[in-house]
Amino acid sequence: MLIDTPQFGKKHRLHERIIESVMFLFALFSMLITVGIVVILTRESFLFFSDPKVNLVGFLTGRDWQPMIDQFGFLPLLNATFTTSIIAMLLGIPVGLFVAIYLAEYANDRMRGILKPTLEVLAGIPTIVYGYFALTFMTPLLRSLFGQSRVEIYNTASAGLVIGILVLPMIATMAEDAISSVPKELRLAAYALGGTKIETTFKVVIPAALSGLSATFLLALSRAIGETMVVALAAGAGPKLTANPFKAAETITGYIVRISGGDVSYNSVDYNSIFALGLVLFLITFTLNLVSRKVSTIFHQEYE
Amino acid sequence: GGAKEPEPVQKNTFSWVEDGGVAGLPGVNPLKVSGNIITAGSSTVYPLSERMAERFKQEGYSGVITIDSIGSGAGFERFTVAGETDIANASRAIKAKEIEAAKQIGRNPIEFRVGTDALAVVVSNQNTFAKNLTKDELAKLFSTASTWSEINPAWPKEKIQRFIPGTDSGTFDYFSEEVFKNNPQPMLSAQNLQLSEDDNILVQGIKGSPYAVGFFGYAYYAENADSLTILSINGVEASKANVDNGTYPLARPLYIYSDEQIMRTKPQVAAFIDFYLSYVNEEVIGVGYFPANEDELEKGRQAWLKAMNGTY
């Protein structure tokens, strides 16, 4: 016999078992990261909240954040975070969506061949570069447009707009995916009824892609909320509760990076506060990500 | 804790020691120094230490030297609590409780005075009205006042924008001690406040508006003298003469700190401090600060000699 023929009885393929177990452990490792994040953030936050000067209600409702003098209201940071993110979305969503529509419905292959790599380049640029861009280009631009006296040198508008540019490629590519995956038959149906291209796009294609698009927008929002370097460089370095986007204000991420950039003293309330804020940030983005996934699975079900 | 008995070490064991030292210190031959030196602390002292480190290297030092600009407080933290660093840079003297902490980990901080900073209170050069402030006005400007006209009715009724060093910085501590009697509360509850350990953030911010004001180490003003205006305090300008004769109210000492044990076990640290103390006066002006007065420098040299006594 050329090949020795064992019985059918199960051969104990030990190394196969070992390999499978190792792979399984690797897969579990990612779970460990999440657990690690949650445990670390909650543990340190617990230390923060167990500080006698801090209380949860004050944290959630206080209008001043200055841990050094026992002001622990995170609203100014949250407010700035949302200000920059909303500005980012105001720029990123329409422009990104329109670019996506252009790519999916209008551009010919050659145009797409130029635009997609362009977007990839834009997406691949490190965020620190965007921060630098905000500081050296966007802020001076805003100040010359709206007046030096109205626009502070650090302001949430500049940071927000640049974050909008930063998330634009992500929105454009994901939105294009969502739009392109709308079945072609729907477009044909609309055209066959005498719909123009724009009517077809806005009234048939976009509504059909809506859940995919909203998932994209939520993910982009989450990305904007978590963005750090742009706000660290351009938004300002002092917590401030203001609705005016031309004023400086500090975001959650900006505060974390400022405090840790100045190094954090062990066991100080500052050190614990960045973990508490990290927890807030994690909860916000985690929720957005989950909702976004949920929304996009709904989308997939619709077409099956 | 507490300082241990210095171990008896043979004289002249350090190959880098040579003749021709400055002012009683042994001479240093950087070519013979290697091994790493870890420093962290004040962003005010940072440019000076950076300059000294660079010169040390240019003259032949072949080890690794790191300088983290994280603020005096954090620098002491790393030096006295974590025990991570060999040298702490500071723009204020070490506090009693920091010495306490150091003792906990068996360190005994030794202070070396390296220079003097005139803390600069600056406005943008677009600001044409402010020239001088009394100390009381200064206190008001950085706390309760909301418009410039509240300081001086002749000044515009415009909101004050404040840019100050972060709470971990020695500059902040010094200012709150000097101007606010060690109570940071009013300063931190002021409106339109920006805090940063990065002095450029402050410089850019102050440049950005005629109604902005801020303070930081003199060197940062010197670098940006063309776009910033420095205010005189109580009518005294920040100048070498006024710093030397002690009339400028916001002049403050710059230090580096180390520990006897470290200097003995890591001779490169001792060498660097020796080198630092020997040549700092040649570099300090270029960096934008002022030389410390001779007595203070001499105290540092004596401290060095005492710490290293019998080891070279």
Next chain:
Amino acid sequence: MQSSLAFGSEENVLSLMEKRRKVSLIWQAVFLLATSLAILFLVLLLFSIIDSTFGYAALAYEVEPSSLVEGRQHLSEFSRLQLEETARSRLSSGILRRVEYEKPIADRSDKDLTALLEQYVVKPSVLRTWGLWESLTNQDEIEMYLQEQDQAVLTFKNWLTFDFLFADQSANPLYAGIRTALLGSLWIILITFLFAFPIGVGSAIYLQEYAKPNRLSRLLQLNIFNLSAVPSIIYGLLGLAVFVRAMEGLTSGSVFSTTVDTTANGRTILSGGLTLGLLVLPIIIINTQEALKAVPDSLRMSSYGIGATKWQTTWGQVLPVSIDRILTGTILALSRALGETAPLVVIGASTFISVDPSGIFSKFTTLPIQIYQWSARPQGAYRNVAGAAIIALMILLMILNSSAIIIRDRLSKKKRMEA
């Protein structure tokens, strides 16, 4: 009742059509505009960087060359003898000793001596810089500035020179370079790769090839998608608490040997690499899964059909076909790591390191950190240096990405051959 009238007369239909056509055109213009805007952003971004990397600089000399040798305006006009003499007489004793020690002055080239004299004797410093745009369009202002500053010398400076890539950090922007940061970046992504690649590919193989479609594997999958969208600064906090603080002994190397003569310190390349490893792990897993998904099932079936085991099939058939895409995905993930700043700032990357990192227990700085620090420096000229460093970083990223594209192209060529 004639319902066709409800659509209006022929004329109405035509005029409505005219309106609809117009709306269509307007929107098309809007889409085009949005797209142009996106391109414009890229152009502006690139321009703002290039702008600061080239341009005029006004320099001041601490010692005028003419005061060293009578009648010579430039070091380049010095004779050999004058160079050597000036070097011996004007270099400070410490520096002279180092210079002689490394290579005697007599043996040094003219170029070398000129550079020495320039750096240590003439000591140029930057008074002011102008961007490329201003340099080209605003000559008048530059002229005026020069007239005000009597001793200023104007030169057109390219900040991104070869020397810049290989020089140490410096307190003088004219001599600052990125070598240590570059090496730090490379070390970091090496660690990131070594850590995240095996674990990432392993997890992906498990999820794609082994996992049964049960709740656990769905949970794992969901978890990975979530992790991929967690803000990078949170990874920084995780790295700070776990690698820098909790595992300090390990990450500083002090548990391994006593040769690490520093006081223990967790802010090492190892900590940075591991932190970024966690950050890119989900990306690598997702990319690898995509690569494995693209392998046709028929390949697996035919392998099982001749009696191969699961691992034999995976290792012998599936991985060889998908390795290109796996690598491409990994490289893209690594280029993300290369550009990250925030997590490293949080774990406390250093600012001034004058000597190259020597191993995984070294302190480090990386290019993005360096850029961040430089843009926070008070001297204006550091903005130019930061611009040059950004270009260097982007070139590095481009090299990485184009290697990914090359791999991808090779793959598609292979695919074409197959077809």
Next chain:
Amino acid sequence: MNTTNLAENLLTAFPTQSIAEPARTIIRLQDVNIRYGTFHAVKDASMDIYEHKVTAFIGPSGCGKSTVLRSINRMNDLIRGATLEGKVLFNNEDLYSKDVDPVLIRRRIGMVFQKPNPFPKSIYENIAWGARVNGYKGDYDELVETSLRSAALWDEVKDKLKQNALRLSGGQQQRLCIARTIAVQPQVILMDEPASALDPIATSRIEELILELKQAYTIVIVTHNMGQASRVSDYTAFFMVDANRTGYLEEYEQTEQLFLNPVHKKTEEYISGKFG
């Protein structure tokens, strides 16, 4: 309001014409050649399509039936690389002349596809949509009801007009697509294998519907099913494909004629099931 009357009007507006009566040409193809990029898909097709008749296109797969059908309402415009030479006349107007807007053509010449493709909206909206974009000013409820009645769907859906159309069965969806097409009041309806994705019962309902609709509309239908062609159509066009895979019109005749007395040998072979 008497919506029922309206529906009757719509259907009885034109008296049934028998096949024998001479019919008016509504669409004329003249030497039509269609290419996809460089691939020559259909060559030299010339034919007249008559008003209020059902014309069937048959032929083996890939012979260009769908291609020709799409050329009639310029749906081919939407396919990258598709080009047409020759003339397609609709009421003597050249559909491919420069100043013709394809959007208007498609309203006049509607189309129903192989796979039912309702919009993922309510049944009501599916019908109202086309009318709305085309500027319909009448009563929408009435329009929806009339159209659904004409498509023989009203009774099945009248109680769930707000329900998502995707929840209808395949056959219902296809009838909804027909109703939607009717709602914009075209003159011609093109159908590309409208029943091939449906079960036999749904198929026969569609066939019945076609026979009803031809009283008001001109219908062109592509089918693979010879029985279907013979059952529903008045005229049949048989397409073939040559050695280069280019399609051409082999034979075009009244349906009875073509099925009972095919002139060409290929036609005979095809309808007798020898290939295809």
Next chain:
Amino acid sequence: MNTTNLAENLLTAFPTQSIAEPARTIIRLQDVNIRYGTFHAVKDASMDIYEHKVTAFIGPSGCGKSTVLRSINRMNDLIRGATLEGKVLFNNEDLYSKDVDPVLIRRRIGMVFQKPNPFPKSIYENIAWGARVNGYKGDYDELVETSLRSAALWDEVKDKLKQNALRLSGGQQQRLCIARTIAVQPQVILMDEPASALDPIATSRIEELILELKQAYTIVIVTHNMGQASRVSDYTAFFMVDANRTGYLEEYEQTEQLFLNPVHKKTEEYISGKFG
């Protein structure tokens, strides 16, 4: 080295058996029910497959031919949600008993698929790989040559063994897949429509090959082509599908018998082309 002899040995090791001779049962299905999740794909299939015979599975699309075929070497294990009840015996051993390793079964019962699916490696490696993972210790060159000869491919590829297998023609690829299966020396070869993706000439070569191979192997082949079934097989199993789309074995007979004298009406209708 007498590789030729080896090949001859391999083929002539077993004398040709005529259909009339009583054959040994090598595989027995007993009340096999197969489900995909909750969908009941095949019900109550029982049959004997005889050694050194070719058994053909025929029947309309979706009747479960492939499903039953895959159950014989437990390839169904690899399909998510697939479950089996009943017994599949191979040489009287239950293939679905707990302690049986499916990997070993697949070596004994090889499989060839509808679409030729060689590994994207060289021709040589395609053959050697299976042997290697199964721990073959002999001469690989010899093995490759023998296997390729057995699959009637040697002469065509002997000069390009290092070439990528994907560059072969479809028919060659399929013969390579057969050679690859032979190389691990199975007892049974399962073939799922092995020629349906091939042109007529390649198809007839595969058919010839099957007739040769049955001297050494037991072959089970799924085919849509009735002619192919009658040409190559000794036994034919006709599967049908009931109203619930569940497949079952309608008739199983010697091939001649089934095609000439079908017992069941459905069988007769199917082989005469009335449906399917």
